[in-house]
Amino acid sequence: MTSHDLLILCAAGMLVSGYLIVGQKRLFTTIRLFALQSLLLGIVAATIAVTQSRHELFVTAGITIAMKSILIPWFLMRLIDRIGIHREIEPFLNVPVSLLVCLGLTVVGYRVSTGFPEAVGGARHHLIGVALSMLLIGMFLMVTRKKAITQILALLTVENAVFLVAVGVTPGMPLVVELGIAFDVIVAVLVLGIMVQRIVDRFDSMDVSRLSQLKG
Amino acid sequence: MVAGPMASGAALQEARTVTPFDPGSGLRLAIALRVAVVALTLLSARRSSACRWVGFAGSALASIVTAATAAAMLSAEAGISSHGELFLHRASGFSFTYAADGLSAWFLIVLSTLSIPIAIFSIGYFAHGPLARRTAFSAAGFNALVGAVELVFVAGDAITFLFAWELMTLAAVALVTTEHEEGDHRRAAFLYLVLSHLGTGCLIAGFFALASMSGSVSFATLLSGEVARGPMRDGLFALFFIGFGIKAGIVPLHVWLPEAHPAAPSSISALMSGVLLKAGIYGIVRVCAFGLGTPSLSWGVIVIALGGLSAVLGVLYALMQHDIKRLLAYHSIENIGIILLGLGAGMVALSYGRGEIAWIGVAASLYHVLNHAVFKGLLFLGAGTVVMATGTRQIEQFGGLLRRMPWTGLCFLIGAMAISALPPLNGFASEWLTFQAFLFGFRESPEPLAHFLFPVGGAVLALTTALAAACFVKAFGISFLALPRTAAAAGAREAPPIMLIPQALLAALCLGLGLFPGGVLKALGRVLVSLPGLPPQADAAWNGLGMATGGAAFDYVVPMVFAAALACGIGVAAALSARSGVSARRAPTWGCGGELSPQTEYTATAFSKPLMMIFQAIYRPTRRVESLGDVSPYFPQGVRYHSEIEPTFERHVYGPVLRGVLRVADSLKVIQAGSLHAYLGYVIALVVWLMLVVWWRA
Incomplete structure (x- = not known):
């Protein structure tokens, strides 16, 4: 198996994990799927680091795996344990319809990805296609999920998609920026976690659709 | 600014280089003075009396500088128009320009003629009563207002003008709310704010339309009278006339005026009535009458x-x-x-x-x-x-x-x-x-x-x-x-x-x-x-x-x-009365046998009653007379008289407009659902739509 195949495999794996998140109803499994997705992102980064001799990407890979596939999932699981909420996801749309919509979004993402000049050769095409599709799927997840936790996951999915493009297609970001982004993500998750707790405190639920009661 | 066919450019250019007098420095000095006065006023806000003197006497001083500049411009033989930069931000290349000509000088004189006595009056006026607590606010607002009006009169390009115009509106609104405890005053300020911004919107549209046609924002080009042609010109006239007309208080657009002017402290009302309305007139003269050809x-x-x-x-x-x-x-x-x-x-x-x-x-x-x-x-x-x-x-x-x-x-x-x-x-x-x-x-x-x-x-x-x-x-x-x-x-x-x-x-x-x-x-x-x-x-x-x-x-x-x-x-x-030697004989007024007291005096309502009858068609008055009696209305303890004229414009012009706006706003509420998911949905819909556009373009 060449490195090219490995890249495509990992990217496909990320997309599949995105679909699984859409289809999954249990909260803990969703978080584990997200951890898997982040792990695959880390592998993509490491693979590129090896094949293109861009050793700074090892740091990226390390940060990604440590943070997104270990630290953040752990934190989110602890959060769920602590606030003791119902561990099922309540989507607005049922699973089959959601999957169909995501299929459409993937078609749009892939079709648009062919418009990029970077996307002519092999693996990169798939990386951009997967990234755009995941971006749309992440947004879709945000719209259709009621729980605040699942919205954090959706946001992180979007972030993964952006990172995939940044690692796989661009000549690479400076290390400072990468560290900054990693830090941003962790802070965002912390802040959102706190917000979730506040929402639960206030409403005895973390159903964000109840926030509309706040409007005057 | 030199505009139109009267401007024999070369001759005036030469005259400008010859004349040693530069109105720009006078205007800059006045503006700098005002900024300093505002700063000092706010610094001394704790000490009411010092604040009053600094704020209003300083304002009078700045107005004197302005008046002197304007008077010098009018008396200068040929150098009556002058233009240049008041303020330049080097990094962005953004500048405030002035272009003062005879018309500007005239309005500056009008402004200063009034603002100097008002400033002196205010020193005494703000010393008493509930207003004393708001001295710093009023004095700073007054200075800002007068400075903004000055800038309106000398602005040399559309951006400067609109900036000054907006500053003028906001300062005036702030001053109307000086006594904001009263609901009437807040309502008046709100009405003024809304209508003024309606007008400002018209002005922005008008000026930008002119600017896009001429490729410049300078008044010398915009108002040369050669920019717009045909029906476009009529459209621009309408826009500007509405925009300036709201500020001037022309009749169908006047409803804010009788509310806002009484609400402000009296010395501010004097300034608003005397000069602020004239900013609208200035605009009408400058743009509507002479700026569009x-x-x-x-x-x-x-x-x-x-x-x-x-x-x-x-x-x-x-x-x-x-x-x-x-x-x-x-x-x-x-x-x-x-x-x-x-x-x-x-x-x-x-x-x-x-x-x-x-x-x-x-x-x-x-x-x-x-x-x-x-x-x-x-x-x-x-x-x-x-x-x-x-x-x-x-x-x-x-x-x-x-x-x-x-x-x-x-x-x-x-x-x-x-x-x-x-x-x-x-x-x-x-x-x-x-x-x-x-x-x-x-x-x-x-x-x-x-x-x-x-x-x-x-x-x-x-x-x-x-x-x-x-x-x-x-x-x-x-x-x-x-x-x-x-x-x-x-x-x-x-x-x-x-x-x-x-x-x-x-x-x-x-x-x-x-x-x-x-x-x-x-x-x-x-x-x-x-x-x-x-x-x-x-x-x-x-x-x-x-x-x-x-x-x-x-x-x-x-x-x-x-x-x-x-x-x-x-x-x-x-002389005749002195010579005739007849001295005035004081005697009580004959009161038809009744007792004369202040209650038997001619009232204002009674005085204007005949005119109310004559112009009944316009006023459409309603009146109610009630007898207040314990036992029977035939033995009244008192009589209550209530008379009212129909607020025609408020009721029949603005009422339907207001209801229409509210109805539209109500129907727009549907998309402002307050639901997080709906808002996120708008975002994703937009992204997908943009991607589809990219797809079709590719």
């Missing part, structure tokens, strides 16, 4: 029609007001109407190509701009003094104030006579000139429309003037004569000198501007040179003390002669 006939007709409507309705509604500041506010609408009548006559004459008649009309309107600022400022200051002394604005609760506040009363009387256009005061001079514009327009124009329009305009003006006189007989008589109606009026005290001196100053100006119209018209001659299409004036006609609009003998007026005749008459009467 030769005005077309329909524009002039519109200006005359709306001017006439404003004049008549303004004074009619003023007659029915019993709140003295509201009454004065409605009179501002009337006077704006008179100013527009003169300007409209000038525009019609311009469209016929009759420059010399246009000269009279435009000169009359600019003259009235100054006069109205002076006498309306005086009246508002007088009203403020009275309100401070009695604690109420209702003239039904005044009475007998002349004995208690003789100097205020005298100044108010002079202002009231000036606004009623009695010779030899200043209101007479400009209104007479406006009449002349109509009469000459009628005589000299061969066109049938003019034969119809000009006499009607003149008649409207005559009606307005007579009604204004009636209204001020009421305002002065009920407030100052007879017996005090309430304890508050009985206990009124004369104001301190620092509040009387500015009023005396303005009263003297009323007299001076009326006695020496020739001098004013000479200055106006220099002003009007900067406007395209107007011929240089015939100097001979304006010499000395009189005014003559043409060669004929009947149109020559020397107010000094009126004054001399008046003085002689009074002198002869005094």
Whole structure:
């Protein structure tokens, strides 16, 4: 198996994990799927680091795996344990319809990805296609999920998609920026976690659709 | 700024390099002074008295600098127009430019003439009562307001103008809310804010349309009169006329004015009525009349029609007001109407190509701009003094104030006579000139429309003037004569000198501007040179003390002669009564057998009742008489009389508009659901849509 195949495999794996998140109803499994997705992102980064001799990407890979596939999932699981909420996801749309919509979004993402000049050769095409599709799927997840936790996951999915493009297609970001982004993500998750707790405190639920009661 | 065909560019350019005087430095100095004064005022906010002196005396000083600059511009031989940068931000290349010409100088003089006495008055006015706590706020706002109006008058490009315009609006709104505890005041400020921004929106649209057609934002290009053509020009005229008209308070757009002017502290009301409205007039003169090319006939007709409507309705509604500041506010609408009548006559004459008649009309309107600022400022200051002394604005609760506040009363009387256009005061001079514009327009124009329009305009003006006189007989008589109606009026005290001196100053100006119209018209001659299409004036006609609009003998007026005749008459009467040796015999007034008390006095409502009956069709009054009795209405303990006139514009024009806007807003609520998911849904819908666009383009 060449490195090219490995890249495509990992990217496909990320997309599949995105679909699984859409289809999954249990909260803990969703978080584990997200951890898997982040792990695959880390592998993509490491693979590129090896094949293109861009050793700074090892740091990226390390940060990604440590943070997104270990630290953040752990934190989110602890959060769920602590606030003791119902561990099922309540989507607005049922699973089959959601999957169909995501299929459409993937078609749009892939079709648009062919418009990029970077996307002519092999693996990169798939990386951009997967990234755009995941971006749309992440947004879709945000719209259709009621729980605040699942919205954090959706946001992180979007972030993964952006990172995939940044690692796989661009000549690479400076290390400072990468560290900054990693830090941003962790802070965002912390802040959102706190917000979730506040929402639960206030409403005895973390159903964000109840926030509309706040409007005057 | 040099605009239009009158600008013989090369000659003026040369003149500018020769003249050593630079108005820019004067303007910069004035602005720097104001900024410093605002800073010092806010720093000394804790110490009310220091703050008052710094804020208002500093403002007066800055206004003196402005006035000196403007006067120097008008007296400079050729260098009457000047332009340059007031402020330059090097990094972005953004600059505020000024372009001062005769018209700017004239309005600056009008502004300073009023803002100096008002500033002095305010030093005394803000010392008392609940306003003392808001001294720093008011003084800073006052400085910001005056500075913004100055900037409006000298702005050299659309961006500077709009910036200053917005600053002016916001400062004025802030000042209206000075006493924000009262719901009325907050509502007035809100109404003012909303309508002003409607106007500003029109102005932004108009200026940007001009800028996109000409590729420049400088007024020299925008208002050269060669940018827009055909129907576009009419559209721009409408936009600008609405935009400036809201600020000026022209009748269908006036509803904010009677609410906002009384709500502000009296000295601020004086500034708003005297000068802030004139910013609208400035815009109309600068852009609508002379900035879009030769005005077309329909524009002039519109200006005359709306001017006439404003004049008549303004004074009619003023007659029915019993709140003295509201009454004065409605009179501002009337006077704006008179100013527009003169300007409209000038525009019609311009469209016929009759420059010399246009000269009279435009000169009359600019003259009235100054006069109205002076006498309306005086009246508002007088009203403020009275309100401070009695604690109420209702003239039904005044009475007998002349004995208690003789100097205020005298100044108010002079202002009231000036606004009623009695010779030899200043209101007479400009209104007479406006009449002349109509009469000459009628005589000299061969066109049938003019034969119809000009006499009607003149008649409207005559009606307005007579009604204004009636209204001020009421305002002065009920407030100052007879017996005090309430304890508050009985206990009124004369104001301190620092509040009387500015009023005396303005009263003297009323007299001076009326006695020496020739001098004013000479200055106006220099002003009007900067406007395209107007011929240089015939100097001979304006010499000395009189005014003559043409060669004929009947149109020559020397107010000094009126004054001399008046003085002689009074002198002869005094001499005769002194010689006859009959001393005045004091006896009680016959009261038809009843007892005479303040309650039997003629009230303001009663005084205006006959006019209410005559103009019933306009007022559509409703009245209710209730007998209050314990046993039976045939044995009343008291009678309650309630009379009200229909607020036509509020109810029948703005009511439906408001309801429509609210309905649209209600239907827009559907997308503002307050649901997080809906908002996220909008985002994803937008992203997908953009991606699809990219797809189709690819």
